[in-house]
Amino acid sequence: MQIAEQAKTGAAAAGLTERQGAVLERALGLLVEGGERALTTAGVARAANCSKESLYKWFGDRDGLISAMITYQAGKVRTVEVDARALTVDSLRKHLVAFAGDLIDVLSGDVSLALNRLAIGQASREGAGLGRLLQERGRRQIGKRAAALLEAGRKAKLLAFDTADEAYGTLYGLVVSDMHLRMLLGEDASALKKEFSPRAEKAVDAFLTLHGAKG
Amino acid sequence: MQIAEQAKTGAAAAGLTERQGAVLERALGLLVEGGERALTTAGVARAANCSKESLYKWFGDRDGLISAMITYQAGKVRTVEVDARALTVDSLRKHLVAFAGDLIDVLSGDVSLALNRLAIGQASREGAGLGRLLQERGRRQIGKRAAALLEAGRKAKLLAFDTADEAYGTLYGLVVSDMHLRMLLGEDASALKKEFSPRAEKAVDAFLTLHGAKG
């Protein structure tokens, strides 16, 4: 039910058949479960109850399949719009803390980790195609949300910074530190999440100390 | 000449023959050049002018070779001891800026990026063996240097923090942000280094704002 719904939305966002979305969902499951080695065309076909010929017809080749997986997964992410009116110190802090929590959630997600591992592994041999795609479709989205929030804070005279990008970089670093890399290297994601989630408020405090207009 | 000397020191640190060190050096070159796909046993043997049989004799199997490469590479890193006496605000700042620059240098190095990509790619399929090894031999080393510096700053009443680990995490996040991940995903390392190096001083300023005893 939930999976089917996800498949629907993700497929709709990428302009694909519902069936094709279901196939991509199975492929993502395979990737999460067994890494890149498990993402074979035969394996995907078997897991999704379709033929290899259909895979090549729909996605071109293996790289096309992977690209479709990234785009499809990115289509599932929905950024929450922030109401910029009536922003107070407390509400800004709450929004920042919520954003930090969502950021940690996204980065520690199984599918996100698997796709990042896949793109990083591919990055060395053939340009940065998948890496750029992942960056574009994934990070840009949540980055826009952060930029909007930060700009709203600045307009409300609650934040002070030169550029939103730089301030976002600071916030990102304070929240994430090296958590993402450690998870990518195989450290237990849920354990690391438990370690970093409580630090989200401290990170936001530090960010406000650095960029809060009151301080 | 330089390579030979590196091979000597790296091999000595890992308890290997000079010849074996040279082989690992060629293997690292192959990995940097062409990624994991280029790191085949036949390719290493050809590039290093040795036989596959010797490779298996020395390193066991392909994973043993990779582990040896990580340990060998880590053996080349030498941490600089910091003189903790007579630490002033200015000298502490200089030390922190120097540390930040070295951190960026290490993370943006060709070999470091290639090994991290390899370990991340391997992380999904078989535990976190290589990831742990890389973390242990690589990050721990520079982390110890940071911890020593931070503790010295605290003893000199120039820094205030709860635990050195947490403070190091803050410093790391401020300096690195998402630079490492972006490089791992294939963004041009030298360009990113140029972008982040000037920010090292700002990052240290921010860190001192957060943890400086004077502020």
Add this chain to the structure above:
DNA sequence: TATTTTGCGTACCGTACGGTACGGTTCGCA
């Protein structure tokens, strides 16, 4: 109902890799 389309299942091909075996050669040593 006849026909076209779609797609599943399977078999197949070429290639490339990890790992092993073997003949020939160099080098240290008695």
Add this chain to the structure above:
DNA sequence: TGCGAACCGTACCGTACGGTACGCAAAATA
């Protein structure tokens, strides 16, 4: 000089993957 260890180069084997081709069933269309 004779011997053994180490090692290079190459050939070989089993496996697994990406990609293609084919036979056949089911659904859609006329």
